[in-house]
Structures are given as C-alpha cells and as structure tokens.
Amino acid sequence: MSQPASPLPDRGPTGRRTAKGSLSSTAAKRVERPAPxxxxxxxxxxxxxxxxxxxxxxxxxxxxxxxxxxxxxxxxxxxxxxxxxxxxxxxxxxxxxxxHLPTDEEADQLLSVRSVLETHSAKLAAGNATADDVVRLWELQKAGITALRAEDTEGLVAANAALHAFITQLSGNAVLAELIGLVDRRVRWYYTPIARPRGKDAWNEHDELINAISRGNAEAAEEIMARHTERTRQAYHERPEAPRS
CATH class of the missing domain: 1.10.10.10 (Winged helix-like DNA-binding domain superfamily/Winged helix DNA-binding domain)
Structure with missing residues (x-):
C-alpha cells in the first residue's frame, strides 16, 4: 500500500530540508495587503x-x-x-x-487637556532640541506663514498640526506623544473654524515658542505654550458661529 506524500519540505543531498521559499531566506518578504x-x-x-x-x-x-x-x-x-x-x-x-454637533463644554474639556499635555511637551522639547531640530521648526513655521498669506485654511490646519506634532516628538516622551496623538484629530476639528481668525496671532506665538526652544529656555517655552493654547481655547468660544447666551 503506497504511503501518502509527505507534507514536509524536500531534503537536499545533505539530508537538510530545502523548502522552496524558505522562511529564513533573506529574499522572502511579507505580502503587503491593502487596507480593508x-x-x-x-x-x-x-x-x-x-x-x-x-x-x-x-x-x-x-x-x-x-x-x-x-x-x-x-x-x-x-x-x-x-x-x-x-x-x-x-x-x-x-x-x-x-x-456630531460639539458642545462648547466638550471643546473646553478637550482643549484644556490639550493645553496641559502640550505645555509639558514644549518644556521638554526646549531641553532636547538640537540645532537641526530648530532648523526643522523654522521650516514648519514657514509653511504655516505661507498658508496664512494664501488664506489657505486647510494648509493652516495641517501646518499647525505638523508644528505641534514635531514639538511633541522633540519632547522625547513616548507616553506623552501617545496621549497627544489620541486628541490630535479632534483638536484639528475644533481648530479648523478658527485657523484663519487666529491667523497672525497664532503664528506670532509660534515664532516666540521656537525662539524659546532654540535658546533651550524650558520655562519660557512652557509659559508661551500655555498662553498659546489658552488663547486658542478662548478663540474657539469667541468664533463667529458660536452660540450666544
């Protein structure tokens, strides 16, 4: 009676398994599946x-x-x-x-938490930033100024998010970065209607913040970021379409 074919890989002259497309092969790659x-x-x-x-x-x-x-x-x-x-x-x-139609209370809670997280992030960034990091901060600042001059709301929101994200990266605190990442999308949602009204003031504040980071002045960076995020919170409540009591 014949034996069923072995499911194991073939063996070479030395008796070692020589499966085609061995998992140990340096040429083997995982199949990249598109997102569902x-x-x-x-x-x-x-x-x-x-x-x-x-x-x-x-x-x-x-x-x-x-x-x-x-x-x-x-x-x-x-x-x-x-x-x-x-x-x-x-x-x-x-x-x-x-x-969803966000309430002012929801916005206030989120922006308040964001302020706490990003204030600490700026303080840490000032102690960690290298000269190359500062150059990158000025590049991101320039992108925001360009969007501001073009009255490009989408560009402003993207530039603002990129600048804040890089400062978070410079903090060197993975837990802090994860927490800020959790609120990033919703912050962008709230920031969109005030990106242009905040405009020049916001990017002037970014300028002050980058200067503080470049000097390694952690206390100044912390103070400027606290003031910056608080003004953003206030601007959201004062936006033109905000409900009036």
Whole structure:
C-alpha cells in the first residue's frame, strides 16, 4: 500500500530540508495587503468631518456618501457605526446619521487637556532640541506663514498640526506623544473654524515658542505654550458661529 506524500519540505543531498521559499531566506518578504475597504472609507469620512467638508449637524445619507466615495453602501454603513462609537457621528432612531454637533463644554474639556499635555511637551522639547531640530521648526513655521498669506485654511490646519506634532516628538516622551496623538484629530476639528481668525496671532506665538526652544529656555517655552493654547481655547468660544447666551 503506497504511503501518502509527505507534507514536509524536500531534503537536499545533505539530508537538510530545502523548502522552496524558505522562511529564513533573506529574499522572502511579507505580502503587503491593502487596507480593508471599510477602513479606507472610515478614514475618508473622518477626514471629511475633521476638515468640515461635512459640517457639524449635517445629515449623512448613506447612498449619497457611497456615490461620492465610489463604494457600496455596506462599508459606508460600517464606517458610520464606528464613527458613532468614537463620537464623530450621531445615529438618531428613525432619522438617520448626523455629524456630531460639539458642545462648547466638550471643546473646553478637550482643549484644556490639550493645553496641559502640550505645555509639558514644549518644556521638554526646549531641553532636547538640537540645532537641526530648530532648523526643522523654522521650516514648519514657514509653511504655516505661507498658508496664512494664501488664506489657505486647510494648509493652516495641517501646518499647525505638523508644528505641534514635531514639538511633541522633540519632547522625547513616548507616553506623552501617545496621549497627544489620541486628541490630535479632534483638536484639528475644533481648530479648523478658527485657523484663519487666529491667523497672525497664532503664528506670532509660534515664532516666540521656537525662539524659546532654540535658546533651550524650558520655562519660557512652557509659559508661551500655555498662553498659546489658552488663547486658542478662548478663540474657539469667541468664533463667529458660536452660540450666544
């Protein structure tokens, strides 16, 4: 009776296994799989909400979103459910999905936490920044000034996020960076409607902050960042479309 073929790799002349495409081969690579469609749709919708293409309170119709993104309704439905669980979307019975309308209290809580985290981040960055790091900070500052002159809101938000993210990186504190990363998207959401009104003042404050970091003055960097983030918080409450009591 014949024996079934062995599932083990072939053996070479020395008796050692010589499996084709051995896992130990230096040429072997992991297959790079594209992100699942539901993840891509989630990221796209999240970004549309953050940059205010989809405005707070706006009704989200699955069919319209699916057509806009060129996908079926199923990944849109899954993305909306995830966005609802993360506080970006409200699902109302018999009404559908709506972009979450943030309250001033929600914004205040988030921006207050952001202030604490980024103030400490600036203090640490001042003690760690090298000459090359300072050059990079000025490059990021220049990108913001360019966007400001062009009245480019999206560019301003991106430049602001990049500058703050690099300062966080310079802090050298991985836990701090992780915590700031958790609130980054929502900070960008709140910052978008005030990016241009804050405009020149915000980037003048960045200028002061970079100068303090370049001098290694941790106390000044801490103080400037505290003042900077507090003014951003106030500006959000004073934005033109803010509800009046």
């Amino acid at each position: 469609l539901r993840q891509v749709v989630y990221e796209a919708l999240a970004e549309l909400i953050i940059n205010r293409t989809l405005e707070p309170g706006q009704h989200l119709v699955e069919a319209d979103l699916a057509e806009y993104l060129g996908v079926s309704r199923q990944p849109v439905r899954e993305a909306l459910q995830r966005l609802q669980s993360e506080g970006w979307v409200d699902l109302r019975p018999a009404q559908g999905a709506f972009v």
